[in-house]
Amino acid sequence: MGARERALALHLRYPLNFVAFSRGFTSSHRGVDIAWNDAHGGPNMPIYAPADGTVVIAKDGMGNTYSSGIPDWGNYVKIKHADGVYTLSAHMLKGSVCVSNGQYVKRGQQIGRMGNTGYSNGCHDHYEVYVGGSGTEYRVNPVDYTYAYPDQDVHPGDEKEYGIKRYTPVKEVGNPVPRNPMVDQIEVLATTLRARKEPNLKGDVLGYVKPGIYNIYGEQEADGYKWYKPDDFWCANDKEETWIKVMRSEYVGSPVPRNEKVDQIEVTATTLRARKDPNLQGEVFGFVSPGYYNCTDRAEADGYKWFKAEDFWCAQSPNGDWVHWLPQKDPRYEITLMQITEDQRKEVEAYARAQNIVYVVKEV
Ligand SMILES: [Zn+2]
Known part of the structure; x- marks a missing residue:
């Protein structure tokens, strides 16, 4: 990115909440004059920082010097932003400058009030933008680099006449997690991938997805795209699949809680x-997720003991590692048929089923 692109990417915000020009940028007037408005505080409207930055000059205490005929900014604040961009607001009200040299300011933070100090014949904000350096030779037309944000009002006639640009900042959403090969994950590579409420192109846009790795909680195909649900939002991969890298789990199996009433294995490897x-x-199929499984079958082959859980088999190491056999520990009940009625037998069967108890029927 060149200096111009970086400056544009800062999305400077107009320093006043009503954007109306009384004078534009020309070869002899290297800034724009922004007029006051009754609905936004009148002649002494608050002036705000156009972007985050450090105050390089904060001058206060000056009166009006218009009668002298000598160009003079009066009370003014100059801020150094990122990437060699500077902004300046001049002719501020005496005593209104509320920042100081070297102070770090956030975008939208008040820096002073509109005034009529210095070489000025009426309350206004003389606003300048510098791209590439702080010297006056770096001044550019502020209209090209500054935007009206959604909460700012723009004079309708001036919007067309001066080409005032608008900008709606987009939120970044999502909380990336570390890579975990045990679960299906995606890595969001694109920096402007839209996060939507629903998995389709008509869904509300919640912001841009913060690049990084996410666990997948849902997958769907819609509108010709593959959609993924990383957090509480959905995002779509492009058709060439360059925005999102899908990383499948290399593990299979869903471990269950330990249960001494059934035959289980414990996978430790x-x-x-x-x-x-x-x-x-x-x-x-992949690696077995460590944990307990109900074991449904056993075998011996190729010199190993094999255990079946879910729909896969896994082998114990020759010295008894990797997977451990945990036979059920429940007592086995011996029941003599002659001693109970049919109803009692049904009751015992139901109870045994519910409790997962194995019992032996002994005939007499
Ligand atoms: Zn001016």
């Missing part, structure tokens, strides 16, 4: 392969 079949030639 973090790189245990999940295979379709209980042998080393079987297809690999």
